Amino acid sequence: MTKSMKLFVYGSFCEGMVHYNRLEKFVKTKEPAKIKGKAYQLEVGYPVFLNEGEDWIEGQILTLEANEVLFQLLDEFHGFSPLKLERSLFWKIETTALMDNEQVERVMVYALNPAKLPKKAHLIVNGNWREALGQKPNFLHQLTEKQVNYIKKLGASSGRDIVPIDLDLYRELMKMELIVDKGRRLALTKLGKEVFKYLP
Incomplete structure (x- = not known):
């Protein structure tokens, strides 16, 4: 209806x-x-x-x-x-x-x-x-295509999925405080989840 x-x-x-x-x-x-x-x-x-x-x-x-x-x-x-x-x-x-x-x-x-x-x-x-x-453009414009694609994959995964990442990308996203290392797997930080929500 x-x-x-x-x-x-x-x-x-x-x-x-x-x-x-x-x-x-x-x-x-x-x-x-x-x-x-x-x-x-x-x-x-x-x-x-x-x-x-x-x-x-x-x-x-x-x-x-x-x-x-x-x-x-x-x-x-x-x-x-x-x-x-x-x-x-x-x-x-x-x-x-x-x-x-x-x-x-x-x-x-x-x-x-x-x-x-x-x-x-x-x-x-x-x-x-x-x-x-x-004056302060949205954070999304600072991300590379590779970073965006990884955030999308990680954001769409279930909590138990392991999403592979290369070392350079890992360092970039950790420095931006978008991912956190949970030992056996990576997860989005609070900011990472916010970024994922605003990705087209």
Whole structure:
């Protein structure tokens, strides 16, 4: 059964960004808009939104039409569980967005659970995440194709899989703090998992 939702997106889910193509075929309309809150820049470069504060956070309202599976996948991607709110990475909340034509629209947005804000995240002054991203480009642009491919393999593997690596690549990824050596196998660090999540 098809369902419709107005979702306010920012950062990696905006048109032209890394995750937009995952939603594109379900987008019926898109409008520039902004909501009030705070934005923080993650180590990987992309922003997260907190539903507190008075900064204007720019983004887009996407009217999505899809079956329930897409909306469940979005919840899963954002680590949202309505049954375990306190443990959820993001909360899916209803709020108001101001469109460019000054019209107010009720929308859903994924707001970071404040208890889950990473220590290395930096407050984006005035909420202008596009400017912050321009000043500190996302971490993904620093990675070579070989590094990206390895992170994808390691991220897609189960916890018991051994993913072979050459010594130079091992040193590069260890220096970047993207992998950790668990003795018999390698695993992604917290930053490595974040990078994996934002890979196209």
